[in-house]
Amino acid sequence: MEKKPKLRILLCAPRGFCAGVVRAIDAVEEALKIYGAPVYVRHEIVHNKYVVEGLKAKGAIFVEELDEIPDTTKPVIFSAHGVPKSIPEVAEKRQIFAIDATCPLVTKVHREAEFHHQRGRQVLLVGHAGHPEVVGTLGQLPKGSIFLVQTPEDIENFQPADEANLAYVTQTTLSIDDTRSMVECLTKRFPKIIGPLREDICYATTNRQEAVKRIAASVDAMIVVGSSNSSNSQRLKEVAERSGCKLARLVLRADDVEWELFADISSLGITAGASAPEVLVEEIMAAFAERFELVVETVSTADESVFFPLPRELRPENAV
Numbered sequence: 001m002e003k004k005p006k007l008r009i010l011l012c013a014p015r016g017f018c019a020g021v022v023r024a025i026d027a028v029e030e031a032l033k034i035y036g037a038p039v040y041v042r043h044e045i046v047h048n049k050y051v052v053e054g055l056k057a058k059g060a061i062f063v064e065e066l067d068e069i070p071d072t073t074k075p076v077i078f079s080a081h082g083v084p085k086s087i088p089e090v091a092e093k094r095q096i097f098a099i100d101a102t103c104p105l106v107t108k109v110h111r112e113a114e115f116h117h118q119r120g121r122q123v124l125l126v127g128h129a130g131h132p133e134v135v136g137t138l139g140q141l142p143k144g145s146i147f148l149v150q151t152p153e154d155i156e157n158f159q160p161a162d163e164a165n166l167a168y169v170t171q172t173t174l175s176i177d178d179t180r181s182m183v184e185c186l187t188k189r190f191p192k193i194i195g196p197l198r199e200d201i202c203y204a205t206t207n208r209q210e211a212v213k214r215i216a217a218s219v220d221a222m223i224v225v226g227s228s229n230s231s232n233s234q235r236l237k238e239v240a241e242r243s244g245c246k247l248a249r250l251v252l253r254a255d256d257v258e259w260e261l262f263a264d265i266s267s268l269g270i271t272a273g274a275s276a277p278e279v280l281v282e283e284i285m286a287a288f289a290e291r292f293e294l295v296v297e298t299v300s301t302a303d304e305s306v307f308f309p310l311p312r313e314l315r316p317e318n319a320v
């Protein structure tokens with residue numbers, strides 16, 4: 001048998017599931033246990049098809065909007081990305097039992113936006129149009145009180161009602177570096193603008209980007225395990241490229257690896273987005289092991305011990 005070429009694998013740590021994702025998936029599983037199938041979930045609970053398919057198989061029904069749900073006594077769970085204020089209002093009007101699995105770190109941004117609004121400030125949201133988290137955060141305030149800025153040009157073109165009464169918040173899963181330059185633009189154009197004490201980018205996004213930066217320039221290629229609709233996973237691929245990695249790919253499963261691109265590499269970095277299960281990292285490593293003789297090292301840049309308890313309605317003492 002022909003000898004396999006050697007491949008050095010640098011595994012980023014931390015990688016994969018964050019505390020908000022664990023909580024959101026656990027919420028669906030717990031709701032299925034308590035209320036029985038089906039339970040409804042508005043939007044992919046987290047942006048990963050494998051996770052969504054697994055929950056579907058257990059009896060979760062995924063919808064994009066509440067009008068797809070019949071009148072029911074079963075709960076509907078809101079995804080980890082958060083929802084506009086109008087959504088729980090509609091659920092209440094229809095008497096649908098809603099369980100909010102919005103990540104507490106997204107809810108924190110919602111509360112910040114509200115706080116500024118109550119103090120009469122116009123709010124700028126740094127983020128990407130159309131992403132459900134951005135839709136949810138914009139939907140915390142009345143129209144005309146919060147504005148999305150995606151680029152330095154958007155900041156240049158923004159005409160505030162009162163320059164002295166402005167604040168900003170951000171999406172939680174952005175590139176740390178891009179956000180820093182957006183914040184510089186904001187404070188340059190509006191020196192009195194108020195922002196979060198520390199940024200709104202969450203610990204999981206920060207740590208995963210940091211780990212990728214550490215290894216990106218020293219590997220021939222990088223694989224980010226995650227879905228193409230996952231903002232934090234897309235950012236990891238981008239960070240790898242910008243930090244000097246010549247070949248970076250976002251891959252959902254082993255079947256998606258374009259093997260011809262990886263034929264001649266001798267080192268590979270692997271990380272996973274916050275919504276990508278470790279079993280998919282293992283699947284991809286096993287597929288590489290069929291073609292290469294692997295030497296695996298973990299490169300750790302932070303320890304994570306964040307834990308969020310289940311949404312209140314699902315805690316044992318409150319379940320009805």
Ligand code: 0CG
Pocket residue numbers: 020021045046047048080081103133173229230231232233273274275
């Ligand atoms: O990174 P985004 O906000 O697209 O979400 P994903 O589901 O991939 O990960 C964490 C959450 C919520």
Ligand code: SF4
Pocket residue numbers: 018019020021080103104105106172173202203204205232274
């Ligand atoms: Fe929460 Fe960050 Fe995870 Fe999103 S990526 S669910 S904000 S911890």
